[in-house]
Amino acid sequence: MNKRKLRYGLIGAGSNAERKHLNNYMTLANVELISICDVNIESAERLAKKYNITKVYSNYEEMLDKEELDLVSICTPNFLHAEISTYALTKGVNVHCEKPLAINAKEAQKIVDAKNQSGKQVMVGLNNRFTNEAVFLKKYIDAGYLGEIYQVKAGWIRRSGIPGRGTWFTNKDCAGGGVMIDLGVHYLDLALYLIGMPAPSYVTGAIHQNFSHTTTRNRNGYKGNPNGIFNVEDTAVGFMGLQNGATVNFEFSWASNIEQDKTFIEILGTKGGISLINGEVKIQSELLETCVDISPVLNPNIKLKNEFEHFVNSILTGEELIAPAEHGVYMMNIIDHFYKAASRKEPVFFEEVKDKVRLLSSF
Numbered sequence: 001m002n003k004r005k006l007r008y009g010l011i012g013a014g015s016n017a018e019r020k021h022l023n024n025y026m027t028l029a030n031v032e033l034i035s036i037c038d039v040n041i042e043s044a045e046r047l048a049k050k051y052n053i054t055k056v057y058s059n060y061e062e063m064l065d066k067e068e069l070d071l072v073s074i075c076t077p078n079f080l081h082a083e084i085s086t087y088a089l090t091k092g093v094n095v096h097c098e099k100p101l102a103i104n105a106k107e108a109q110k111i112v113d114a115k116n117q118s119g120k121q122v123m124v125g126l127n128n129r130f131t132n133e134a135v136f137l138k139k140y141i142d143a144g145y146l147g148e149i150y151q152v153k154a155g156w157i158r159r160s161g162i163p164g165r166g167t168w169f170t171n172k173d174c175a176g177g178g179v180m181i182d183l184g185v186h187y188l189d190l191a192l193y194l195i196g197m198p199a200p201s202y203v204t205g206a207i208h209q210n211f212s213h214t215t216t217r218n219r220n221g222y223k224g225n226p227n228g229i230f231n232v233e234d235t236a237v238g239f240m241g242l243q244n245g246a247t248v249n250f251e252f253s254w255a256s257n258i259e260q261d262k263t264f265i266e267i268l269g270t271k272g273g274i275s276l277i278n279g280e281v282k283i284q285s286e287l288l289e290t291c292v293d294i295s296p297v298l299n300p301n302i303k304l305k306n307e308f309e310h311f312v313n314s315i316l317t318g319e320e321l322i323a324p325a326e327h328g329v330y331m332m333n334i335i336d337h338f339y340k341a342a343s344r345k346e347p348v349f350f351e352e353v354k355d356k357v358r359l360l361s362s363f
Helices: 015-025 041-050 060-066 078-090 105-118 132-142 184-194 307-317 325-344 351-360
Strands: 006-011 031-037 055-057 071-074 094-098 122-125 149-157 200-208 235-242 247-253 262-269 273-277 280-287 290-294
Touching (some): 006 015, 006 307, 015 041, 015 307, 031 041, 041 055, 055 060, 060 078, 071 078, 071 307, 078 094, 094 105, 094 307, 122 307, 122 325, 132 273, 184 325, 200 325, 235 325
Parallel strands (some): 006 071, 031 055, 071 094, 149 247
Antiparallel strands (some): 200 235, 235 247, 273 280, 280 290
């Protein structure tokens, strides 16, 4: 039996790369940390020293050409995801790409095409799919306890949570959009994933830029540049109709004049409903002709699914991915249509991509 460890490289040396990717991959016995790359070589060297990584690069192509890696994490600004992912795949490297998969559906599809040609795996870094709450709710909904689902609400609203004016997050060329592509990719994705990713029919909505001229509503730890570019939305609200007849309301904001931050998903069905509000699961149903509220007790000391173990297992055994690249295309297709609807100030329908949407919704 081959006991060789998987050779791992990191592309992008920011805080998320360290906190999420390095801190988790370093714990896996069958993974060896080999190399790290960042255009800011000092950032790469700092993490390399901290995690005893011997190979440091400022050019990802050079790293991928030289190191014969088995998998990489891509933790760069969004506009680089497709470029780096496709190059890694041509080198026979499996890719763990942070969300969103790309800045639009066309770029995301390039990654899927490269994956299919390479025979390697691509997983999107949708960490919210791997929480105990999400794993439980997915099983609960798939078991049919909600009956026919007819209404969904999803959102993430912050009081002061702009990720730094003038950072790449607020530059449309780098990020692809604002809060919708940043936070929407988390909670709209999770809500649709829980109900089986049904094909959308139409979407409408609006975007707002309310706090673009201030630095007082930055998220903690994100200073930014007060004179930097801010040409994306800080609020996005929308409504989507699904081909199965259900509807979806969503709301996302980096900054709002609200009492406190809130993440929420509510899913209503003919037999019951669920809510996931600020990480707390509640079930609403009916027993013995009586309405009941149920609060599941999930053991926080037991991790039901680990994002990083899962990806490694998929590489080694072919285990079906929970967050494959195709799901990234599905979500970016919805976001593309939302931005178009917000720009036109009228609903946009999905007929022109109907067949592809239906195909993607089968995953």
